[in-house]
Structures are given as structure tokens and as C-alpha cells.
Amino acid sequence: xxxxxxxxxxxxxxxxxxxxxxxxxxxxxxxxxxxxxxxxxxxxxxxxxxxxxxxxxxxxxxxxxxxxxxxxxxxxxxxxxxxxxxxxxxxxxxxxxxxxxxxxxxxxxxxxxxxxxxxxxxxxxxxxxxxxxxxxxxxxxxxxxxxxxxxxxxxxxxxxxxxxxxxxxxxxxxxxxxxxxxxxxxxxxxxxxxxxxxxxxxxxxxxxxxxxxxxxxxxxxxxxxxxxxxxxxxxxxxxxxxx
Amino acid sequence: xxxxxxxxxxxxxxxxxxxxxxxxxxxxxxxxxxxxxxxxxxxxxxxxxxxxxxxxxxxxxxxxxxxxxxxxxxxxxxxxxxxxxxxxxxxxxxxxxxxxxxxxxxxxxxxxxxxxxxxxxxxxxxxxxxxxxxxxxxxxxxxxxxxxxxxxxxxxxxxxxxxxxxxxxxxxxxxxxxxxxxxxxxxxxxxxxxxxxxxxxxxxxxxxxxxxxxxxxxxxxxxxxxxxxxxxxxxxxxxxxxxxxxxxxxxxxxxxxxxxxxxxxxxxxxx
Numbered sequence: 001x002x003x004x005x006x007x008x009x010x011x012x013x014x015x016x017x018x019x020x021x022x023x024x025x026x027x028x029x030x031x032x033x034x035x036x037x038x039x040x041x042x043x044x045x046x047x048x049x050x051x052x053x054x055x056x057x058x059x060x061x062x063x064x065x066x067x068x069x070x071x072x073x074x075x076x077x078x079x080x081x082x083x084x085x086x087x088x089x090x091x092x093x094x095x096x097x098x099x100x101x102x103x104x105x106x107x108x109x110x111x112x113x114x115x116x117x118x119x120x121x122x123x124x125x126x127x128x129x130x131x132x133x134x135x136x137x138x139x140x141x142x143x144x145x146x147x148x149x150x151x152x153x154x155x156x157x158x159x160x161x162x163x164x165x166x167x168x169x170x171x172x173x174x175x176x177x178x179x180x181x182x183x184x185x186x187x188x189x190x191x192x193x194x195x196x197x198x199x200x201x202x203x204x205x206x207x208x209x210x211x212x213x214x215x216x217x218x219x220x221x222x223x224x225x226x227x228x229x230x231x232x233x234x235x236x237x238x239x240x241x242x243x
Numbered sequence: 244x245x246x247x248x249x250x251x252x253x254x255x256x257x258x259x260x261x262x263x264x265x266x267x268x269x270x271x272x273x274x275x276x277x278x279x280x281x282x283x284x285x286x287x288x289x290x291x292x293x294x295x296x297x298x299x300x301x302x303x304x305x306x307x308x309x310x311x312x313x314x315x316x317x318x319x320x321x322x323x324x325x326x327x328x329x330x331x332x333x334x335x336x337x338x339x340x341x342x343x344x345x346x347x348x349x350x351x352x353x354x355x356x357x358x359x360x361x362x363x364x365x366x367x368x369x370x371x372x373x374x375x376x377x378x379x380x381x382x383x384x385x386x387x388x389x390x391x392x393x394x395x396x397x398x399x400x401x402x403x404x405x406x407x408x409x410x411x412x413x414x415x416x417x418x419x420x421x422x423x424x425x426x427x428x429x430x431x432x433x434x435x436x437x438x439x440x441x442x443x444x445x446x447x448x449x450x451x452x453x454x455x456x457x458x459x460x461x462x463x464x465x466x467x468x469x470x471x472x473x474x475x476x477x478x479x480x481x482x483x484x485x486x487x488x489x490x491x492x493x494x495x496x497x498x499x500x501x502x503x504x505x506x507x508x509x510x511x512x513x514x
Contacts, residue, residue: 013252014253047252
């Protein structure tokens with residue numbers, strides 16, 4: 001039996017329309033999870049109107065620390081996702097992730113009770129890219145693949161705690177401090193997590209190539225795109241919501 | 244709900260006392276685009292090197308990358324200069340012309356600024372109003388302000404300080420209990436809307452001559468002068484006499500710092 005999975009979304013005020021669409025897509029297409037944990041800083045919570053979160057979404061809204069730079073701040077929050085839920089498995093998506101076909105999270109993200117980590121061996125992102133380089137900076141050696149694939153990505157709750165401990169042991173600072181000291185183009189929270197899994201607990205995961213993956217059920221839009229409003233309008237029609 | 248609500252959803256609200264190069268550049272651009280470059284180059288920029296300004300900013304971030312020069316666009320800014328005795332001298336919220344009737348945005352910036360002053364335990368928040376400008380006086384009185392003891396004079400007019408505790412203004416404007424989300428969307432009742440409209444549009448109109456470099460006609464001055472720190476050392480007429488002037492042979496030659504004492508003419512800054 002697969003342990004309980006919670007979906008974790010770290011959001012902020014600017015993505016509320018995306019969040020609503022994402023939640024509607026989860027309601028329509030996704031099964032096999034326990035609840036959705038939505039986390040945002042208090043300043044964003046004060047701007048939440050409530051209508052963005054459909055009643056049937058099985059969602060819990062929580063606040064996290066406020067960060068002066070929320071681009072890095074949201075990565076810090078994701079790396080402490082285990083502190084916001086007691087679920088053994090945590091599936092990450094972003095507010096601009098929209099599910100387009102039916103799927104079961106346990107079937108999609110686990111195998112025989114073990115989390116699947118999808119990887120790219122033929123990545124367009126060079127090994128020297130900041131998002132990959134931060135893995136070597138943290139773990140002292142690079143990953144032989146690119147772990148940054150389309151969401152959702154799943155990790156066991158225990159891996160977050162182990163990464164925090166690893167950071168203190170290896171770098172002498174808390175994980176928050178280490179992440180907040182990084183440039184925005186040289187930090188990937190999921191890269192650090194995948195590194196921790198690969199270097200410390202490789203056999204606890206299924207490592208699956210995503211190079212030739214087709215038909216992945218979740219599409220990640222780019223909420224910062226100038227065309228975001230257009231895309232939202234189209235998706236709103238699909239889900240029958242205001243645009 | 245206002246038609247500005249969807250626009251406001253993307254605007255970041257934040258308060259700072261230290262200005263990064265990105266924000267400094269964005270302030271210069273904001274002032275230039277709205278026709279008051281001199282405000283930045285002649286006043287804000289020199290003041291920004293000190294620690295006396297509290298800026299409540301409404302900004303839109305560049306889609307990508309979100310850092311670096313050019314990454315911020317200022318939609319509106321509220322400024323308080325923290326002067327002597329913890330007084331917060333206010334400049335009315337300056338909004339980009341595309342937000343000329345975006346009351347929700349102006350009110351949200353006001354709320355953030357006043358809440359910051361309250362949290363910093365500023366003794367007061369104040370505006371400098373042209374003496375006898377009944378419209379501004381009335382609007383400020385309704386917002387909890389009262390005539391205070393500081394005067395400023397330009398070559399053309401005298402200005403009186405209207406001040407209040409920041410929390411009193413928040414309460415009077417109805418902003419204390421409102422959520423930022425509701426303010427930005429302007430989901431307010433008619434009375435609240437009237438009150439905020441009168442406050443913001445009167446102040447915005449009052450500062451226009453100053454921003455147009457026509458100080459002669461300014462009904463309101465920006466709060467960008469530390470009045471008390473700017474006073475001459477010997478006090479001002481008809482104020483305190485200042486330290487005693489030493490007699491011959493008792494002290495250094497020449498007038499002492501406080502030796503100019505009360506004089507006959509008007510002072511540019513009067514307490």
C-alpha cells in the first residue's frame with residue numbers, strides 16, 4: 001500500500017489566478033492524494049480573497065516565513081515542506097501547473113511503494129548551468145544527470161530532514177542560510193533534494209529516465225510569461241471559471 | 244470591485260528604508276515618466292543616502308529575470324521622512340499616471356506606510372498644508388489630523404503642519420481593519436469609498452503644483468524636510484533666545500553658534 005501523499009503548493013499573491021486554475025485541474029483530473037497543502041507568506045494571505053480555493057479542493061492554507069526575496073524564499077519553503085504536513089510522501093507542484101488528463105498520483109509517482117525520481121540524461125541544460133551547479137556546490141560532486149523535470153515531483157518526508165542535517169554537517173550553516181546566500185540563477189531546491197536522494201539513499205528510489213517521456217499529465221505554464229493572461233483566459237473557459 | 248482589481252493582483256507591495264540600485268533606478272524612471280524628474284535628482288536621490296526615509300512601494304516585477312537594473316517598475320510610492328522627535332513627515336502617495344484613479348492602490352500604499360510608522364512607534368504622521376487651504380484642512384481633519392505647531396514658509400506662502408498618530412489616521416480612514424486584498428480590489432462600502440476618495444484625491448491635487456515645479460501655487464509641500472533639525476541653532480523668532488552670548492574676553496571671538504538669537508525678520512522654518 002502506498003503511504004499517504006499530500007500535494008504541496010507554495011504560492012504567492014501574484015499567482016492566485018493560476019492557483020485557482022491549478023486546483024480546478026486537480027479536482028477534475030487527479031486522484032490518489034490525501035489533501036492539498038497551500039503555503040504562502042502572510043503578506044500574500046492578506047490578499048487572498050477565498051474564491052481562489054474551491055471548496056471541494058481538500059485544501060489547507062498555511063503561512064510560511066516572509067522573505068525579502070520571495071523567489072529564493074519560495075525555494076526555502078519548499079525545502080521545509082515536511083514541516084507543513086505529516087504525510088509520508090509529498091508531491092510538489094507550482095501554482096501554474098495544470099493537469100490536463102486524468103491521473104493517479106501513486107501510479108504516476110511511485111512504484112512498489114517507493115518514490116520515483118525522473119531524470120534527464122540528455123538535458124538541454126549544460127552541467128555548468130547554475131541550477132545544476134548548485135548541486136555540486138552543496139554535495140561536493142555533480143549529479144551525472146539533470147534532475148529538473150516537469151512537475152509533479154515527489155519526495156519522502158524524511159528526505160527533507162536529512163538534507164537539513166546534511167547542510168549543517170557539511171557547510172556549518174542551516175539549510176535556510178545556505179539557500180538564501182545563493183544567487184537566484186544558482187539555486188534549485190529540487191536539485192538539492194535529488195542530490196541528497198542520489199548520494200545518500202539511492203536504493204530507496206526508482207530512478208526513471210524522462211528523456212523520451214510523452215503524455216505527461218501535468219503541464220507547467222509560465223506564470224511570468226507576458227502571455228499569461230491569454231493562457232489563463234483559455235484555461236478558464238476549459239474549467240468554466242472567471243477569466 | 245474596481246476595474247483595477249486584476250491589475251493590482253500583480254503589484255507587489257513592500258516597505259523599505261534601504262534602497263537597492265534596482266529600486267533607485269526604478270524611482271528615477273518613475274519620476275521621469277510622470278514628469279517630475281527634479282523630485283528624484285534634486286530631493287529624493289540626495290536623501291536616499293541617509294536613513295531617514297521610509298518608502299512604501301507598489302511595484303511590478305519584470306517577468307524574467309526578476310533581478311537587476313530594470314527589473315522593477317514603480318506603480319506608486321508613499322514616502323515618510325522620519326525627522327527629529329520621531330515625526331513622520333508624509334508626501335502624498337505618488338501614483339503612475341496609468342493609476343490616476345486607482346484608489347485601491349493608493350489606499351493600500353497608504354495603509355502599508357502608516358502601519359510601518361505605527362510599528363516603528365513614530366510619534367506622528369504629518370503633512371505640510373498651505374495656511375488657509377480649507378479643502379485640505381477639512382480633508383485632513385476628517386482623517387484624524389489636527390493643526391500642529393510647526394510652520395514652514397516659502398517665498399510665496401506659509402505652510403502649517405497637520406499631524407496625527409499613525410494609528411489614528413488608519414482608524415479614521417477605515418484602513419485599520421481592512422485586509423489589503425479588499426483595499427486593492429476596492430470592495431468597500433460607499434462611505435468608506437467617499438472617505439478614501441476625498442483624502443487621496445485632495446492630497447494628490449494639492450501636490451501637483453509642486454511636482455510641476457510651480458512651488459508658488461503649491462497647496463501642499465512634500466514632507467521631505469526635517470523641520471526641527473533644520474532650525475537655526477539659536478531658536479527662531481519669537482521663540483527661545485538661545486544660549487547666552489559670552490561677554491568680552493569670556494569666550495571665543497565672533498558670534499557663538501547660538502548667538503544670533505531672535506531677529507526681526509520671518510524665519511523660513513518656524514516652530
